[in-house]
Amino acid sequence: MKITFWGAARTVTGSMHLCEAGGRQYLLDCGQFQGRRKEAEQLNKNIPFAAADVAAVILSHAHIDHSGNLPLLVKGGFQGPIYATPATVDLCHLMLADSAHIQERDAEFLNKRRARRRAIGADAGDREIEPAYTLEDVEHTYPLFHKVSLHEPKEVGPGIEYRSYEAGHMLGSTFLLLEAREDGKSVRIVYSGDLGRPGLPIIRDPEPPPAADYLVVESTYGDRLHQPIHSVAGRLAGLVNRTYQRGGRMIVPSFAVGRTQQLVLLMHELIDAHRIPAFPIYVDSPLALDVTEVFRKHEELFDEEARRFLANGGEPFGFKRLTYIRSVEESKALNDLRGPYMVIASSGMCEAGRILHHLKNGIEDPRNTILLTGYQGAETLGRKIEEKRPAVPIFGELMRLRAEVEKLDELSGHADQRELIQWMKPIAAGLRKVFLVHGEPDQQAALKDALEERFKVEVEAPERGQAFDL
Ligand SMILES: [Zn+2]
Numbered sequence: 001m002k003i004t005f006w007g008a009a010r011t012v013t014g015s016m017h018l019c020e021a022g023g024r025q026y027l028l029d030c031g032q033f034q035g036r037r038k039e040a041e042q043l044n045k046n047i048p049f050a051a052a053d054v055a056a057v058i059l060s061h062a063h064i065d066h067s068g069n070l071p072l073l074v075k076g077g078f079q080g081p082i083y084a085t086p087a088t089v090d091l092c093h094l095m096l097a098d099s100a101h102i103q104e105r106d107a108e109f110l111n112k113r114r115a116r117r118r119a120i121g122a123d124a125g126d127r128e129i130e131p132a133y134t135l136e137d138v139e140h141t142y143p144l145f146h147k148v149s150l151h152e153p154k155e156v157g158p159g160i161e162y163r164s165y166e167a168g169h170m171l172g173s174t175f176l177l178l179e180a181r182e183d184g185k186s187v188r189i190v191y192s193g194d195l196g197r198p199g200l201p202i203i204r205d206p207e208p209p210p211a212a213d214y215l216v217v218e219s220t221y222g223d224r225l226h227q228p229i230h231s232v233a234g235r236l237a238g239l240v241n242r243t244y245q246r247g248g249r250m251i252v253p254s255f256a257v258g259r260t261q262q263l264v265l266l267m268h269e270l271i272d273a274h275r276i277p278a279f280p281i282y283v284d285s286p287l288a289l290d291v292t293e294v295f296r297k298h299e300e301l302f303d304e305e306a307r308r309f310l311a312n313g314g315e316p317f318g319f320k321r322l323t324y325i326r327s328v329e330e331s332k333a334l335n336d337l338r339g340p341y342m343v344i345a346s347s348g349m350c351e352a353g354r355i356l357h358h359l360k361n362g363i364e365d366p367r368n369t370i371l372l373t374g375y376q377g378a379e380t381l382g383r384k385i386e387e388k389r390p391a392v393p394i395f396g397e398l399m400r401l402r403a404e405v406e407k408l409d410e411l412s413g414h415a416d417q418r419e420l421i422q423w424m425k426p427i428a429a430g431l432r433k434v435f436l437v438h439g440e441p442d443q444q445a446a447l448k449d450a451l452e453e454r455f456k457v458e459v460e461a462p463e464r465g466q467a468f469d470l
Pocket of ligand 1: 061063066169194
């Protein structure tokens with residue numbers, strides 16, 4: 001068996017790992033690279049291997065940085081099955097369509113800007129920008145999805161099978177055990193996908209991994225320790241009350257899938273318990289609304305607490321003060337609203353989407369609070385806000401950052417260093433090597449040191465394109 005790391009190599013984006021066994025190629029995840037436009041475009045449009053030669057794709061979960069390049073793979077000639085859990089397949093339908101929509105809109109915006117520049121005689125380049133893929137490409141991808149339940153052994157080719165386990169990262173998320181038998185010997189690889197943390201609202205905790213020879217593990221928070229999860233409700237209540245007393249708004253950039261539903265449930269519980277005032281909350285995202293429907297369809301994946309909430313007649317994702325917003329007009333109308341309210345909108349790293357309008361309108365008002373709920377990639381607007389830079393660019397205009405900035409690390413969908421170590425502890429002694437993926441170099445260096453010291457295991461942080469015989 002051979003593995004080549006084509007994405008999420010010393011970075012957190014574009015997860016894509018190619019495995020070769022028995023003369024066939026299998027892809028673990030097919031994620032979109034997100035980052036600076038030119039670099040991202042380059043990496044996404046040029047898939048570094050022959051898409052038509054890939055026999056099958058196994059998908060760990062639905063996030064775009066793990067699934068977003070599937071339509072490109074199909075466009076490039078891939079015809080095989082895409083295996084994923086039923087919830088992941090349902091979510092991918094929505095998220096890939098949304099991704100195509102964003103890319104079509106971005107291309108349109110850039111071409112218009114180019115035309116304007118050309119009209120005033122400025123150098124604008126002569127290349128018409130095309131979206132990486134369109135809704136039509138996404139529709140060609142749908143029929144290739146195959147639903148495979150958690151724990152169900154699935155033979156994907158001669159002598160190679162996989163099995164998925166709960167990763168506790170988002171609805172439907174899994175980590176994978178891949179087992180290849182060649183020439184009478186077998187190789188077992190565990191691929192963590194994105195690994196969640198125990199105790200997150202709604203979703204279940206990560207399962208312990210099965211024994212393996214090799215571990216490919218994410219390292220997003222390889223050098224960090226999160227706040228304990230039980231403190232999240234109290235901290236959120238404190239922030240809400242403080243902002244409410246100032247008469248400010250809470251502006252919450254959030255990932256439409258997962259984080260938004262968790263926040264909504266937390267707010268619901270806090271209002272029910274009279275720990276915060278029952279003030280208006282808006283989820284300003286058509287995608288979040290659709291995704292919430294998928295959540296409702298997959299109650300079997302909920303944790304004990306969310307099930308209890310349902311059993312007591314609670315409606316976790318809907319309550320009196322909560323409004324889901326679909327139309328652009330309603331979204332714009334929020335800007336003129338007086339008095340405290342909370343608006344949750346994507347994208348989570350503030351790179352695109354409706355959150356930009358809410359930030360533009362609220363970032364200079366010191367009564368407001370910007371609440372970050374997840375990982376902020378290098379160079380993103382979210383990271384600049386997180387670093388509390390005095391001024392940040394929004395729609396090309398520098399704006400003063402005067403709103404309060406807070407982070408709810410507790411809701412992070414990614415395990416911290418201690419949780420990663422705890423998770424792999426049961427299988428560490430049997431591992432021949434650990435490969436770190438999905439992390440920035442300093443996070444990986446810290447995790448490598450910690451793992452080598454703790455488990456005396458060989459740890460590698462592969463570069464993009466680096467291949468290993470296993
Ligand atoms: Zn993810």
